[in-house]
Amino acid sequence: MSQSPPKPSAVTELAADPAPPVTSAAPHPTGLAAMSLAAMGVVYGDIGTSPLYTMKEVFNGPHAVPVTPDNLYGILSLIFWALVISVSLKYVTFITRADNRGEGGIMALTALAQANSRLSPRNLWLISLLGLFGAALFYGDAVITPAMSVLSAIEGLEVITPHFKSYVVPITLGVIVGLFLFQKQGTARVGALFGPVMMFWFATLGVLGVWNILKHPAVFGALNPWYAVQFFNENRGHGFLALGAVVLAITGGEALYADMGHFGRRPIKWAWLGFVMPMLVLNYFGQAALILENPEAVRNPFFLLVPDVMMLPMVVLATAATVIASQAVISGTFSLTSQAMQLGYCPRFHVRFTSEREIGQIYIPHINWLMMLAVLVLVLGFRSSSNLASAYGLAVTLTMMIDTILAFIVVRSLWQWGTTKSLVFLVCFVVVDFAFFSANSVKILDGGWFPLVLGILIFTLLATWKRGRTLLYAKLQQDSMPLDAFITSLAYGGPHRIEGTGIFMTTNPDGVPRAMLHNLLHNKVLHERVVILNVSVEGVPHIDENQRVEVTALPQGFFRVFVRYGFKDDPDIPHALSLCAAQGLRVEMMEASFFLGRETIVRHPIPSMSHWRQMLFTWMLRNANTATSHFKIPTGRVVELGTQVEL
Secondary structure (H helix, E strand, O other): OOOOOOOOOOOOHHHOOOOOOOOOOOOOOOOHHHHHHHHHHHOOHHHHOHHHOHHHHHHHOOOOOOOOHHHHHHHHHHHHHHHHHHHHHHHHHHHHHOOEOOEOOHHHHHHHHHOOOOOOHHHHHHHHHHHHHHHHHHHHHHHHHHHHHHHHHHOHHHHHOHHHHHHHHHHHHHHHHHHHHHHHHOOOOOHHHHHHHHHHHHHHHHHHHHHHHOOOHHHHHHHOOHHHHHHHHHHHHHHHHOHHHHHHHOOOOOHHHHOHHHHOHHHHHHHHHHHHHHHHHHHHHHHHHHHHHOHHHHHOHHHHOOOHHHHHHHHHHHHHHHHHHHHHHHHHHHHHHHHHHHOOOOOOOOOEEOOOOOOOOEEOHHHHHHHHHHHHHHHHHHOOHHHHHOOOOHHHHHHHHHHHHHHHHHHHHHOOOOHHHHHHHHHHHHHHHHHHHHHHHOOHHHOOHHHHHHHHHHHHHHHHHHHHHHHHHHHHHHOOOEHHHHHHHHOOOOOEEEEEEEEEEOOOOOEOOHHHHHHHHHHOEEEEEEEEEEEEEOOOOOOOHHHOEEEEEOOOOEEEEEEEEOOOOOOOHHHHHHHHHHHOOOOOHHHEEEEEEEEEEEOOOOOOOOHHHHHHHHHHHHHOOOHHHHOOOOHHHEEEEEEEEEO
């Protein structure tokens, strides 16, 4: 079992070992330029492919804006200031400073928000739920991103000739299937190409934009926010609904925080401010200049920027960029799932490392195939990027709003900002987030329900697993015999002692493990050395090797061993036990036996969970990966002892 029991205060493991309020990102061995280049291939893939469809959806979507010069300037101004406020200021300037010992993402932000003892147990519980819901919404976004981006790229074939239209969906399906089939190979070999390819992609965006801006340089006037204000004054309610398409320009902006642990804050910051954002802005302004010259170009302004002779290579490049963007999102779901498993919010899945334990280079087969199925269903169901745009954005904007709320708690409680300063932070960003979310909420019936329903479903699964495990641990400890009393009783006689080391994994290091009691009941023997092993996951990304284990010698050949992991560490019990030698406990794997409990849930006359949640939890428990595999315990050294537990 990977979790220590929840504390009575209801503070989850996320806050078990609070990190300092602000810490600098972990140092990286390579230079700033190299790390910035690598960040382009992972961090900015999603937002970097937004020019494929944003302007097209603004003027062709369900709430299409009439093509007039004033509207063009207004939309262009909105896109620019959305990039400035939501991405540059909110994420790059503020939220990336809230790193949890170098790591970012909603799990790390939730841990930081909880790392304040002055908060009440109820508030800590609400923060945990809020972070958990934000994490669940990420899965909805992760499913839509590959479908939306790859479809948008392949639709460039329609610009070459309408005869390709019937081939768009089949080619998209083929690319997506190939993408997910490749996941088991990992990205260690080709990952080095991601940065250069995306750098070339962004440079191409900028060049195409400049080529058209030269024809209408007046479009730079849209940098004035007054055009955005004027747009709302003229279009009112319709203009507000247009925000549902404008938000497509910033989808993926939250990824720069989630991937901060891979590259550090400075490379991500300088890649964005120094190259990515300028190239994106130039492309959007170039599309606007093209539409001013030829209003008919609104049908697909991105690909119509491209000279005819370069159209097919551009489709290939756009497809490569969308595949890289999708790869980053898929890898993100693997990483998030791994963190959720470590923190006790998700059943154990089989995890494969596709490189020499590089952070993030993991593969989870079950998640991969479920995502592929969902993406294929989306493509077949919606069949075009325009239709998918109706489903895109709702989960992203809600996640962004959750990030803002959690960040407000961090700046107020941990950074010790004053009330006025904290409220200014909250109001400035939450107003923008809520505006985008409100505009996207009208999409619910047109497809926006999909990521929302998927997020709610995953949230239900995660919350049910967490609740079920909490009740299970409490039940297992309810009738537990104190370990000290048991050891004392052995001095007056006890079972026959045999050679070797018996290792009993338990969530309660102060009580006698049930597996030990069952072993004594059936086998009536006890090993010469008994190790009571407790594994806990802390609210920090990584635990140093010198802090991994703690050994306490007890009478009668007993040892209490605590093993600590961060939520991004890879649990390896044999390796952890080898570290015990420095503290006087040498464990030979070939002489050790691991005793693990295997619980079977039976219904209590007065159940502690609703019937449907109990059935769901039972099903999840039955299908979870075994502790043997999860902790890399040699299968030949494991004895499982079953027990029935009433919930």
